Amino acid sequence: xxxxxxxxxxxxxxxxxxxxxxxxxxxxxxxxxxxxxxxxxxxxxxxxxxxxxxxxxxxxxxxxxxxxxxxxxxxxxxxxxxxxxxxxxxxxxxxxxxxxxxxxxxxxxxxxxxxxxxxxxxxxxxxxxxxxxxxxxxxxxxxxxxxxxxxxxxxxxxxxxxxxxxxxxxxxxxxxxxxxxxxxxxxxxxxxxxxxxxxxxxxxxxxxxxx
Amino acid sequence: xxxxxxxxxxxxxxxxxxxxxxxxxxxxxxxxxxxxxxxxxxxxxxxxxxxxxxxxxxxxxxxxxxxxxxxxxxxxxxxxxxxxxxxxxxxxxxxxxxxxxxxxxxxxxxxxxxxxxxxxxxxxxxxxxxxxxxxxxxxxxxxxxxxxxxxxxxxxxxxxxxxxxxxxxxxxxxxxxxxxxxxxxxxxxxxxxxxxxxxxxxxxxxxxxxx
Amino acid sequence: xxxxxxxxxxxxxxxxxxxxxxxxxxxxxxxxxxxxxxxxxxxxxxxxxxxxxxxxxxxxxxxxxxxxxxxxxxxxxxxxxxxxxxxxxxxxxxxxxxxxxxxxxxxxxxxxxxxxxxxxxxxxxxxxxxxxxxxxxxxxxxxxxxxxxxxxxxxxxxxxxxxxxxxxxxxxxxxxxxxxxxxxxxxxxxxxxxxxxxxxxxxxxxxxxxx
Numbered sequence: 001x002x003x004x005x006x007x008x009x010x011x012x013x014x015x016x017x018x019x020x021x022x023x024x025x026x027x028x029x030x031x032x033x034x035x036x037x038x039x040x041x042x043x044x045x046x047x048x049x050x051x052x053x054x055x056x057x058x059x060x061x062x063x064x065x066x067x068x069x070x071x072x073x074x075x076x077x078x079x080x081x082x083x084x085x086x087x088x089x090x091x092x093x094x095x096x097x098x099x100x101x102x103x104x105x106x107x108x109x110x111x112x113x114x115x116x117x118x119x120x121x122x123x124x125x126x127x128x129x130x131x132x133x134x135x136x137x138x139x140x141x142x143x144x145x146x147x148x149x150x151x152x153x154x155x156x157x158x159x160x161x162x163x164x165x166x167x168x169x170x171x172x173x174x175x176x177x178x179x180x181x182x183x184x185x186x187x188x189x190x191x192x193x194x195x196x197x198x199x200x201x202x203x204x205x206x207x208x209x210x211x
Numbered sequence: 212x213x214x215x216x217x218x219x220x221x222x223x224x225x226x227x228x229x230x231x232x233x234x235x236x237x238x239x240x241x242x243x244x245x246x247x248x249x250x251x252x253x254x255x256x257x258x259x260x261x262x263x264x265x266x267x268x269x270x271x272x273x274x275x276x277x278x279x280x281x282x283x284x285x286x287x288x289x290x291x292x293x294x295x296x297x298x299x300x301x302x303x304x305x306x307x308x309x310x311x312x313x314x315x316x317x318x319x320x321x322x323x324x325x326x327x328x329x330x331x332x333x334x335x336x337x338x339x340x341x342x343x344x345x346x347x348x349x350x351x352x353x354x355x356x357x358x359x360x361x362x363x364x365x366x367x368x369x370x371x372x373x374x375x376x377x378x379x380x381x382x383x384x385x386x387x388x389x390x391x392x393x394x395x396x397x398x399x400x401x402x403x404x405x406x407x408x409x410x411x412x413x414x415x416x417x418x419x420x421x422x
Numbered sequence: 423x424x425x426x427x428x429x430x431x432x433x434x435x436x437x438x439x440x441x442x443x444x445x446x447x448x449x450x451x452x453x454x455x456x457x458x459x460x461x462x463x464x465x466x467x468x469x470x471x472x473x474x475x476x477x478x479x480x481x482x483x484x485x486x487x488x489x490x491x492x493x494x495x496x497x498x499x500x501x502x503x504x505x506x507x508x509x510x511x512x513x514x515x516x517x518x519x520x521x522x523x524x525x526x527x528x529x530x531x532x533x534x535x536x537x538x539x540x541x542x543x544x545x546x547x548x549x550x551x552x553x554x555x556x557x558x559x560x561x562x563x564x565x566x567x568x569x570x571x572x573x574x575x576x577x578x579x580x581x582x583x584x585x586x587x588x589x590x591x592x593x594x595x596x597x598x599x600x601x602x603x604x605x606x607x608x609x610x611x612x613x614x615x616x617x618x619x620x621x622x623x624x625x626x627x628x629x630x631x632x633x
Contacts, residue, residue, distance in 0.1 A: 040360065056482075059269075141351070145455075149463075200458050205448050244624065271478075291627060
């Protein structure tokens with residue numbers, strides 16, 4: 001993890017965690033979850049992707065010795081309670097923060113996977129998982145079809161970020177530049193996707209026997 | 212794990228596992244699962260929380276070298292088959308056994324997490340996960356919104372039990388007393404919650420862009 | 423893993439992975455997932471069971487150092503896109519390939535669990551999980567009640583295969599014969615189940631308080 005810029009990194013981490021937790025908390029509230037349930041869904045959205053990554057890497061989940069992420073999710077719950085009538089007006093801000101979180105978590109997941117000696121293509125997958133799997137777990141918990149598989153390009157932006165990271169790495173760019181360029185490419189792709197409603201085509205398949 | 216009272220501990224463990232498995236088996240049956248599916252949902256309800264805890268702790272899941280829990284779940288399936296017309300009349304008993312299981316699993320999860328050198332707040336979370344996550348996995352498998360996020364206080368009783376455990380520990384109470392007091396507080400809170408229909412407030416949030 | 427017949431083993435592995443991924447991709451397409459979502463569901467169906475097994479065994483998931491499985495799932499996606507109007511006509515082929523995969527993955531899961539020094543009964547469970555859990559994860563992701571708990575005998579065929587493996591092992595049959603006999607018994611049971619519409623009885627339970 002990038003200790004060279006602790007403060008800036010921590011601010012981004014806070015912003016991203018908050019945005020992810022708020023997205024989970026809001027959707028849980030919309031499904032009539034109680035406060036505790038909304039908190040659990042918020043936490044799961046925020047730390048689910050990284051937890052899945054750490055379990056697959058065989059290492060201790062990052063949040064188990066650092067209460068930061070659970071406190072963040074608590075702040076997110078409080079925020080939703082206090083500003084529940086104004087959240088729609090804050091949508092653009094939270095979308096931006098969510099995008100920052102997506103980029104950060106992708107880059108962190110990518111780096112951590114490489115640090116475990118795994119190949120580049122695996123780091124691309126694990127980066128995308130770190131960024132996007134929390135939202136999938138959120139949707140499983142609230143019993144909805146995962147949103148990210150149907151709306152504007154989301155997880156693919158993480159994959160792109162991972163590919164950009166791998167390319168910069170091959171080109172011999174220094175670590176900080178690589179991380180910033182990769183993160184910026186996630187953010188750019190996500191912003192473009194939402195601005196121009198870019199989605200991947202849907203598959204149209206005839207009759208599936210198994211259904 | 213408390214070896215000082217093996218028999219009593221094992222009886223409670225049996226009762227709790229049975230009650231958890233029966234809850235899963237019944238709900239699966241209500242969704243028209245076949246016998247095998249009902250068994251899988253029963254097992255998942257019984258061992259899911261502890262398995263999740265052990266995976267996060269990076270240790271071998273507790274049931275992999277001890278067939279006790281799978282046999283218990285088999286007995287639960289048999290029980291549901293045999294008494295399928297009388298289960299409603301047994302509801303109070305199974306509710307009580309379920310509550311005993313909730314308390315036991317919470318305390319066991321709390322202790323095991325501490326034994327891995329993790330902080331108190333993490334043990335509180337892992338205790339609640341041990342007690343309540345099986346029920347969440349059950350509801351994911353039967354494709355329902357997790358019940359515990361909407362009904363009377365459930366997982367919060369586990370959190371309370373964890374906090375009581377931590378307090379007793381700080382006060383220097385001996386291990387057995389601490390475990391009993393923490394377990395009793397889970398049971399008390401759950402019984403009060405059901406008797407007086409205590410639920411946490413639900414969040415009311417206006418329009419969520421992401422839905 | 424059987425290195426004595428690498429080519430034949432790899433062919434079966436390819437066929438099975440392809441069939442599993444295609445089943446996931448098709449069902450995702452039927453639920454209007456985009457191309458990326460369909461790929462993720464395909465991958466999850468193909469590698470989900472083995473990943474769950476490896477996480478429980480505390481070892482690195484098998485696909486993390488071998489891109490074979492992700493490439494296979496990509497081929498599956500391509501196949502579904504190209505042949506989307508002809509998939510129904512290919513149903514019998516894919517059913518057969520799926521059954522081969524089920525048998526192979528069950529046997530591999532059984533052997534790997536034994537190699538970790540775990541008991542026979544645990545290997546039976548882990549073999550069935552390797553074969554059948556990918557399909558459960560698939561159905562959780564597409565927000566449907568898991569099919570394998572309601573249709574013709576599926577996971578039980580894996581359990582039978584595991585029991586046959588254990589019996590052959592006790593009888594002192596050599597390793598290759600044992601693996602082939604166990605795999606054949608999975609395939610036979612599954613073919614018979616589908617041909618004669620063999621299902622397990624469903625549980626009929628009266629009123630469940632928890633619903």
